[in-house]
Amino acid sequence: AQSVTQLDSQVPVFEEAPVELRCNYSSSVSVYLFWYVQYPNQGLQLLLKYLSGSTLVESINGFEAEFNKSQTSFHLRKPSVHISDTAEYFCAVSDTGRRALTFGSGTRLQVQP
Amino acid sequence: SAVISQKPSRDICQRGTSLTIQCQVDSQVTMMFWYRQQPGQSLTLIATANQGSEATYESGFVIDKFPISRPNLTFSTLTVSNMSPEDSSIYLCSVVGDSNQPQHFGDGTRLSIL
Numbered sequence: 001a002q003s004v005t006q007l008d009s010q011v012p013v014f015e016e017a018p019v020e021l022r023c024n025y026s027s028s029v030s031v032y033l034f035w036y037v038q039y040p041n042q043g044l045q046l047l048l049k050y051l052s053g054s055t056l057v058e059s060i061n062g063f064e065a066e067f068n069k070s071q072t073s074f075h076l077r078k079p080s081v082h083i084s085d086t087a088e089y090f091c092a093v094s095d096t097g098r099r100a101l102t103f104g105s106g107t108r109l110q111v112q113p
Numbered sequence: 114s115a116v117i118s119q120k121p122s123r124d125i126c127q128r129g130t131s132l133t134i135q136c137q138v139d140s141q142v143t144m145m146f147w148y149r150q151q152p153g154q155s156l157t158l159i160a161t162a163n164q165g166s167e168a169t170y171e172s173g174f175v176i177d178k179f180p181i182s183r184p185n186l187t188f189s190t191l192t193v194s195n196m197s198p199e200d201s202s203i204y205l206c207s208v209v210g211d212s213n214q215p216q217h218f219g220d221g222t223r224l225s226i227l
Contacts, residue, residue, distance in 0.1 A: 034215060043220035044156070044205065051213065090155060094216070099144055099209050101216055103155045 006104035023091030119219035136206030141186035
Protein backbone atom coordinates (compact mmCIF):
# COMPACT_ATOMS: atom_id res chain seq x y z
CA ALA A 1 0.00 0.00 0.00
CA GLN A 2 1.09 3.55 -0.63
CA SER A 3 0.48 6.82 1.15
CA VAL A 4 1.04 10.45 0.18
CA THR A 5 1.63 13.41 2.46
CA GLN A 6 1.16 17.00 1.41
CA LEU A 7 2.16 18.96 4.47
CA ASP A 8 0.87 22.33 3.32
CA SER A 9 -2.91 22.62 3.06
CA GLN A 10 -2.69 26.21 1.81
CA VAL A 11 0.12 28.20 0.25
CA PRO A 12 -0.47 31.93 -0.24
CA VAL A 13 2.04 33.61 -2.53
CA PHE A 14 2.33 36.88 -4.40
CA GLU A 15 2.25 36.99 -8.18
CA GLU A 16 5.66 36.48 -9.84
CA ALA A 17 7.11 34.94 -6.68
CA PRO A 18 8.52 31.40 -6.68
CA VAL A 19 6.60 28.57 -5.06
CA GLU A 20 7.23 25.04 -3.88
CA LEU A 21 4.48 22.58 -3.01
CA ARG A 22 5.78 19.67 -1.00
CA CYS A 23 4.90 16.02 -1.50
CA ASN A 24 6.29 12.98 0.26
CA TYR A 25 5.22 9.42 -0.32
CA SER A 26 5.74 5.98 1.14
CA SER A 27 5.61 2.70 -0.71
CA SER A 28 7.14 -0.74 -0.49
CA VAL A 29 7.16 -1.14 -4.28
CA SER A 30 8.21 0.85 -7.31
CA VAL A 31 5.91 3.76 -8.01
CA TYR A 32 4.77 6.26 -10.57
CA LEU A 33 4.28 9.82 -9.34
CA PHE A 34 1.89 12.51 -10.50
CA TRP A 35 0.74 16.04 -9.88
CA TYR A 36 -2.84 16.89 -10.76
CA VAL A 37 -4.42 20.35 -10.70
CA GLN A 38 -8.05 21.21 -10.02
CA TYR A 39 -9.16 24.72 -10.91
CA PRO A 40 -12.27 26.07 -9.13
CA ASN A 41 -15.39 24.14 -10.13
CA GLN A 42 -13.50 22.11 -12.71
CA GLY A 43 -12.32 18.54 -13.10
CA LEU A 44 -8.91 17.09 -12.41
CA GLN A 45 -6.15 17.73 -14.95
CA LEU A 46 -2.80 16.01 -15.16
CA LEU A 47 -0.03 18.57 -14.60
CA LEU A 48 3.02 16.32 -14.85
CA LYS A 49 4.14 12.78 -14.30
CA TYR A 50 7.15 10.69 -13.44
CA LEU A 51 7.04 7.19 -14.90
CA SER A 52 10.72 6.52 -15.59
CA GLY A 53 13.86 8.18 -16.96
CA SER A 54 14.92 11.67 -15.97
CA THR A 55 14.01 12.49 -12.39
CA LEU A 56 13.23 16.10 -13.32
CA VAL A 57 9.94 16.48 -15.16
CA GLU A 58 8.41 19.65 -16.54
CA SER A 59 4.97 20.84 -17.57
CA ILE A 60 4.08 23.11 -20.47
CA ASN A 61 3.09 25.97 -18.16
CA GLY A 62 6.36 26.30 -16.25
CA PHE A 63 5.93 23.87 -13.36
CA GLU A 64 8.55 21.25 -12.64
CA ALA A 65 8.94 18.42 -10.14
CA GLU A 66 11.88 16.30 -9.15
CA PHE A 67 11.63 12.68 -8.08
CA ASN A 68 13.98 12.08 -5.15
CA LYS A 69 13.97 8.40 -4.33
CA SER A 70 16.21 8.64 -1.27
CA GLN A 71 13.99 11.28 0.30
CA THR A 72 10.78 9.76 -1.14
CA SER A 73 9.73 13.18 -2.35
CA PHE A 74 8.21 14.70 -5.47
CA HIS A 75 8.03 18.42 -4.76
CA LEU A 76 6.39 20.76 -7.26
CA ARG A 77 8.06 24.07 -8.09
CA LYS A 78 7.50 27.11 -10.25
CA PRO A 79 9.96 30.02 -10.41
CA SER A 80 7.29 32.67 -11.05
CA VAL A 81 3.57 32.15 -10.46
CA HIS A 82 0.61 33.85 -12.12
CA ILE A 83 -2.84 34.66 -10.84
CA SER A 84 -4.15 31.93 -13.12
CA ASP A 85 -2.16 29.31 -11.19
CA THR A 86 -4.60 29.66 -8.30
CA ALA A 87 -5.99 26.14 -7.85
CA GLU A 88 -5.89 22.99 -5.76
CA TYR A 89 -2.87 20.80 -6.43
CA PHE A 90 -2.90 17.08 -5.68
CA CYS A 91 0.12 14.82 -5.51
CA ALA A 92 -0.62 11.17 -6.29
CA VAL A 93 1.21 7.86 -6.42
CA SER A 94 0.47 4.50 -7.98
CA ASP A 95 2.34 1.26 -8.11
CA THR A 96 3.64 0.30 -11.51
CA GLY A 97 1.26 -2.63 -11.81
CA ARG A 98 -2.24 -1.94 -10.54
CA ARG A 99 -2.10 1.79 -11.39
CA ALA A 100 -4.86 2.84 -8.99
CA LEU A 101 -3.97 6.25 -7.55
CA THR A 102 -3.49 7.22 -3.94
CA PHE A 103 -3.87 10.96 -3.48
CA GLY A 104 -2.48 13.39 -1.00
CA SER A 105 -4.82 15.72 0.84
CA GLY A 106 -4.15 18.55 -1.60
CA THR A 107 -2.56 22.00 -1.39
CA ARG A 108 -4.52 25.13 -2.21
CA LEU A 109 -2.25 27.59 -4.01
CA GLN A 110 -3.56 31.14 -3.66
CA VAL A 111 -1.74 33.65 -5.87
CA GLN A 112 -2.31 37.23 -4.81
CA PRO A 113 -1.67 40.34 -6.92
CA SER B 114 -5.14 11.37 -24.50
CA ALA B 115 -8.58 9.74 -24.42
CA VAL B 116 -11.68 11.90 -24.32
CA ILE B 117 -13.83 10.96 -21.34
CA SER B 118 -17.53 11.85 -21.17
CA GLN B 119 -19.22 11.53 -17.83
CA LYS B 120 -22.99 11.88 -17.37
CA PRO B 121 -24.77 13.46 -15.65
CA SER B 122 -22.50 16.36 -14.78
CA ARG B 123 -24.56 17.09 -11.70
CA ASP B 124 -27.77 16.00 -10.03
CA ILE B 125 -29.84 16.63 -6.96
CA CYS B 126 -31.48 13.51 -5.60
CA GLN B 127 -33.85 12.51 -2.86
CA ARG B 128 -32.77 10.42 0.08
CA GLY B 129 -33.28 6.70 -0.49
CA THR B 130 -33.12 6.83 -4.28
CA SER B 131 -30.37 5.54 -6.58
CA LEU B 132 -28.47 7.21 -9.40
CA THR B 133 -26.39 5.66 -12.18
CA ILE B 134 -23.42 7.60 -13.50
CA GLN B 135 -22.06 6.80 -16.94
CA CYS B 136 -18.48 7.04 -18.17
CA GLN B 137 -17.85 6.80 -21.91
CA VAL B 138 -14.38 6.88 -23.49
CA ASP B 139 -13.69 7.59 -27.14
CA SER B 140 -11.09 4.80 -27.40
CA GLN B 141 -10.41 1.44 -25.82
CA VAL B 142 -8.63 1.67 -22.50
CA THR B 143 -6.96 -0.93 -20.36
CA MET B 144 -8.10 0.30 -16.98
CA MET B 145 -11.05 2.23 -15.60
CA PHE B 146 -11.48 3.48 -12.06
CA TRP B 147 -14.10 5.28 -9.97
CA TYR B 148 -13.17 7.83 -7.32
CA ARG B 149 -15.09 9.93 -4.82
CA GLN B 150 -14.23 13.46 -3.74
CA GLN B 151 -16.17 14.53 -0.70
CA PRO B 152 -16.69 18.27 -0.16
CA GLY B 153 -13.41 20.06 0.46
CA GLN B 154 -11.44 16.82 0.48
CA SER B 155 -9.10 14.78 -1.66
CA LEU B 156 -9.97 11.88 -3.93
CA THR B 157 -10.52 8.35 -2.66
CA LEU B 158 -10.60 5.28 -4.85
CA ILE B 159 -13.92 3.45 -4.77
CA ALA B 160 -13.12 0.57 -7.10
CA THR B 161 -11.41 -0.69 -10.21
CA ALA B 162 -13.92 -1.46 -12.95
CA ASN B 163 -12.96 -4.77 -14.55
CA GLN B 164 -14.13 -5.51 -18.06
CA GLY B 165 -16.50 -8.45 -18.10
CA SER B 166 -16.19 -9.29 -14.41
CA GLU B 167 -16.96 -7.95 -10.95
CA ALA B 168 -15.29 -4.72 -9.89
CA THR B 169 -12.54 -4.72 -7.28
CA TYR B 170 -13.60 -2.60 -4.33
CA GLU B 171 -11.42 -0.72 -1.86
CA SER B 172 -11.80 -1.03 1.86
CA GLY B 173 -14.91 0.80 3.01
CA PHE B 174 -16.79 0.43 -0.26
CA VAL B 175 -19.15 -2.46 -1.07
CA ILE B 176 -20.88 -3.70 -4.16
CA ASP B 177 -24.39 -3.39 -2.71
CA LYS B 178 -23.89 0.34 -2.19
CA PHE B 179 -21.80 1.10 -5.30
CA PRO B 180 -22.54 -1.47 -8.02
CA ILE B 181 -20.28 -1.03 -11.03
CA SER B 182 -20.52 -2.39 -14.54
CA ARG B 183 -17.98 -2.44 -17.33
CA PRO B 184 -19.41 -4.32 -20.29
CA ASN B 185 -16.61 -3.35 -22.71
CA LEU B 186 -13.33 -1.46 -22.99
CA THR B 187 -14.91 1.97 -23.48
CA PHE B 188 -17.82 2.18 -21.05
CA SER B 189 -18.54 1.86 -17.35
CA THR B 190 -21.30 2.80 -14.94
CA LEU B 191 -21.32 3.49 -11.22
CA THR B 192 -24.57 3.37 -9.29
CA VAL B 193 -24.92 5.10 -5.95
CA SER B 194 -27.67 3.16 -4.18
CA ASN B 195 -30.05 4.09 -1.40
CA MET B 196 -28.53 7.53 -1.17
CA SER B 197 -28.15 9.55 2.01
CA PRO B 198 -26.79 13.09 2.54
CA GLU B 199 -23.39 11.56 3.35
CA ASP B 200 -23.16 10.44 -0.28
CA SER B 201 -23.07 14.06 -1.47
CA SER B 202 -19.77 14.18 -3.34
CA ILE B 203 -18.15 14.49 -6.70
CA TYR B 204 -17.79 11.10 -8.38
CA LEU B 205 -15.06 10.81 -10.97
CA CYS B 206 -14.27 8.26 -13.61
CA SER B 207 -10.67 7.81 -14.70
CA VAL B 208 -8.93 5.74 -17.35
CA VAL B 209 -5.51 4.44 -18.27
CA GLY B 210 -4.97 4.02 -22.00
CA ASP B 211 -2.03 1.68 -21.85
CA SER B 212 0.69 0.75 -19.41
CA ASN B 213 2.90 3.70 -20.33
CA GLN B 214 0.21 6.33 -19.95
CA PRO B 215 -0.92 8.31 -16.91
CA GLN B 216 -4.45 8.28 -15.61
CA HIS B 217 -6.89 10.83 -17.02
CA PHE B 218 -10.12 11.94 -15.40
CA GLY B 219 -13.59 12.79 -16.55
CA ASP B 220 -15.09 16.08 -15.43
CA GLY B 221 -16.95 14.35 -12.62
CA THR B 222 -20.53 14.13 -11.44
CA ARG B 223 -21.48 16.53 -8.67
CA LEU B 224 -24.12 14.78 -6.60
CA SER B 225 -26.22 16.39 -3.87
CA ILE B 226 -28.67 14.43 -1.76
CA LEU B 227 -31.48 16.19 0.04
